[in-house]
Amino acid sequence: DTAVSQTPKYLVTQMGNDKSIKCEQNLGHDTMYWYKQDSKKFLKIMFSYNNKELIINETVPNRFSPKSPDKAHLNLHINSLELGDSAVYFCASSLPGQIYEQYFGPGTRLTVT
Amino acid sequence: GENVEQHPSTLSVQEGDSAVIKCTYSDSASNYFPWYKQELGKGPQLIIDIRSNVGEKKDQRIAVTLNKTAKHFSLHITETQPEDSAVYFCAASTMGTGNQFYFGTGTSLTVIP
Numbered sequence: 001d002t003a004v005s006q007t008p009k010y011l012v013t014q015m016g017n018d019k020s021i022k023c024e025q026n027l028g029h030d031t032m033y034w035y036k037q038d039s040k041k042f043l044k045i046m047f048s049y050n051n052k053e054l055i056i057n058e059t060v061p062n063r064f065s066p067k068s069p070d071k072a073h074l075n076l077h078i079n080s081l082e083l084g085d086s087a088v089y090f091c092a093s094s095l096p097g098q099i100y101e102q103y104f105g106p107g108t109r110l111t112v113t
Numbered sequence: 114g115e116n117v118e119q120h121p122s123t124l125s126v127q128e129g130d131s132a133v134i135k136c137t138y139s140d141s142a143s144n145y146f147p148w149y150k151q152e153l154g155k156g157p158q159l160i161i162d163i164r165s166n167v168g169e170k171k172d173q174r175i176a177v178t179l180n181k182t183a184k185h186f187s188l189h190i191t192e193t194q195p196e197d198s199a200v201y202f203c204a205a206s207t208m209g210t211g212n213q214f215y216f217g218t219g220t221s222l223t224v225i226p
Contacts, residue, residue, distance in 0.1 A: 004156070031212060040218070041151075041200055041218070041219045041221075042216070042218055042219070043157070043202060043216040043219075044216070045213055045214065045215075048212070048213065056213055090156050090157070092156075094212055100212060101147065101159045101162065102147075102159075102212070102214060103159075104149075104156030104157045104158065105156050106154075106155055106156050107154075107155070107156050
């Protein structure tokens with residue numbers, strides 16, 4: 001059974017387009033995250049939602065907009081894609097509250113041409 | 114905010130030897146330190162973690178040590194096997210920050226058969 005799933009796995013698109021990445025978790029977690037991993041493998045938090053409410057919003061361009069229709073889903077919509085957006089995007093989830101293990105999805109490799 | 118540094122960035126060892134990866138952190142309020150393993154094309158997966166009230170934790174061939182005074186923690190892998198080859202990330206988290214993880218820059222470990 002897949003714990004944290006993302007679609008699509010690969011996404012190739014042109015500059016200026018708008019695209020979405022979907023994330024779903026079946027772990028019953030209340031908290032979900034989006035991370036960006038650049039070409040040097042650096043993992044950086046972008047957003048965190050707890051029970052559909054935004055709780056972490058790092059310095060991310062407002063072209064990136066997370067949407068959480070319910071606590072099992074956290075989608076990432078990106079407007080006006082730029083070359084620098086090319087990266088691997090990971091969704092993760094965890095139990096709510098203080099400090100718990102985060103479970104990561106398999107990642108979505110976004111390539112902007 | 115928290116700053117996590119990780120060394121070395123690459124590490125090659127002979128099968129059967131030990132591997133050590135070191136991380137330092139800057140925020141003395143950090144109190145949770147997970148280690149993640151990322152295999153090629155996959156999302157990071159937790160392999161071991163330690164909380165600030167513990168100095169050492171071991172799980173079979175993997176151990177983590179924490180020195181709160183010096184603000185550093187280390188991952189030790191003994192009797193390395195080819196399947197240990199992956200990128201390893203340390204992270205630090207502080208209670209009250211919404212379970213926000215600050216990741217190190219990663220160590221690419223290669224175990225030579």
